[in-house]
Amino acid sequence: MSDDIRNCEFRFKCPKDWDSLEKTPIAAQRYCGECQRIVIHCKTATELEWAIVRNLCVAISPLATTQPSTGSYDIKHPAGLTIGDVIMPPYRTE
Numbered sequence: 579m580s581d582d583i584r585n586c587e588f589r590f591k592c593p594k595d596w597d598s599l600e601k602t603p604i605a606a607q608r609y610c611g612e613c614q615r616i617v618i619h620c621k622t623a624t625e626l627e628w629a630i631v632r633n634l635c636v637a638i639s640p641l642a643t644t645q646p647s648t649g650s651y652d653i654k655h656p657a658g659l660t661i662g663d664v665i666m667p668p669y670r671t672e
Contacts, residue, residue, distance in 0.1 A: 581622040583638055592661040596637050637661045
Protein backbone atom coordinates (compact mmCIF):
# COMPACT_ATOMS: atom_id res chain seq x y z
CA MET A 579 0.00 0.00 0.00
CA SER A 580 1.30 3.42 -0.93
CA ASP A 581 1.52 6.04 1.78
CA ASP A 582 1.84 8.92 -0.68
CA ILE A 583 -0.21 12.06 -0.09
CA ARG A 584 -2.75 12.45 -2.91
CA ASN A 585 -5.87 14.47 -3.80
CA CYS A 586 -5.91 16.84 -0.84
CA GLU A 587 -8.36 19.70 -0.69
CA PHE A 588 -7.62 22.71 1.49
CA ARG A 589 -10.20 24.71 3.45
CA PHE A 590 -7.58 27.43 3.75
CA LYS A 591 -4.14 27.86 2.17
CA CYS A 592 -1.80 30.01 4.21
CA PRO A 593 0.39 32.57 2.42
CA LYS A 594 3.26 31.97 4.87
CA ASP A 595 6.19 29.76 4.07
CA TRP A 596 7.65 27.06 6.32
CA ASP A 597 10.92 28.90 6.92
CA SER A 598 9.08 32.01 8.18
CA LEU A 599 7.32 30.04 10.93
CA GLU A 600 8.83 29.84 14.42
CA LYS A 601 10.85 26.68 15.07
CA THR A 602 9.77 24.38 17.89
CA PRO A 603 11.68 21.63 19.72
CA ILE A 604 10.06 19.13 17.31
CA ALA A 605 11.59 19.35 13.81
CA ALA A 606 8.35 18.44 12.01
CA GLN A 607 6.40 21.20 13.78
CA ARG A 608 6.47 24.98 13.52
CA TYR A 609 4.44 27.67 15.27
CA CYS A 610 2.51 30.39 13.46
CA GLY A 611 2.37 33.51 15.64
CA GLU A 612 -0.24 35.10 13.40
CA CYS A 613 -2.92 32.42 13.79
CA GLN A 614 -1.37 31.03 17.00
CA ARG A 615 -1.42 27.43 15.82
CA ILE A 616 1.07 24.62 15.46
CA VAL A 617 1.74 23.53 11.86
CA ILE A 618 2.66 19.88 11.29
CA HIS A 619 4.94 18.93 8.37
CA CYS A 620 3.27 15.80 6.99
CA LYS A 621 5.37 13.54 4.79
CA THR A 622 2.96 10.61 4.43
CA ALA A 623 -0.77 10.03 4.11
CA THR A 624 -0.73 8.40 7.55
CA GLU A 625 0.77 11.54 9.11
CA LEU A 626 -1.73 13.69 7.23
CA GLU A 627 -4.69 11.60 8.41
CA TRP A 628 -3.40 11.92 12.00
CA ALA A 629 -3.29 15.73 11.65
CA ILE A 630 -6.72 15.95 9.95
CA VAL A 631 -8.40 14.02 12.78
CA ARG A 632 -6.91 16.50 15.26
CA ASN A 633 -7.89 19.55 13.16
CA LEU A 634 -4.27 20.71 12.86
CA CYS A 635 -2.71 22.95 10.22
CA VAL A 636 -0.40 21.02 7.94
CA ALA A 637 2.50 21.64 5.60
CA ILE A 638 2.80 19.28 2.62
CA SER A 639 4.72 19.12 -0.61
CA PRO A 640 2.78 17.57 -3.47
CA LEU A 641 5.99 16.59 -5.25
CA ALA A 642 7.84 15.24 -2.24
CA THR A 643 9.34 11.78 -2.25
CA THR A 644 10.85 9.55 0.38
CA GLN A 645 14.13 8.03 -0.70
CA PRO A 646 13.80 4.25 -0.13
CA SER A 647 17.49 3.63 0.52
CA THR A 648 17.89 6.23 3.26
CA GLY A 649 14.34 7.06 4.34
CA SER A 650 15.29 10.73 4.05
CA TYR A 651 12.73 13.22 2.86
CA ASP A 652 13.50 15.11 -0.33
CA ILE A 653 11.40 18.15 -1.22
CA LYS A 654 11.14 18.52 -5.00
CA HIS A 655 8.63 21.36 -5.21
CA PRO A 656 10.44 24.63 -6.05
CA ALA A 657 7.85 26.82 -4.33
CA GLY A 658 8.21 24.87 -1.07
CA LEU A 659 5.49 23.47 1.13
CA THR A 660 1.77 24.23 0.95
CA ILE A 661 0.50 25.21 4.39
CA GLY A 662 -3.11 25.26 5.57
CA ASP A 663 -6.15 23.30 6.76
CA VAL A 664 -6.93 20.13 4.81
CA ILE A 665 -10.63 19.27 4.70
CA MET A 666 -10.67 15.95 2.88
CA PRO A 667 -8.68 12.85 3.73
CA PRO A 668 -6.08 11.80 1.18
CA TYR A 669 -6.96 9.22 -1.41
CA ARG A 670 -5.08 5.99 -0.82
CA THR A 671 -4.40 3.34 -3.41
CA GLU A 672 -3.58 -0.23 -2.58
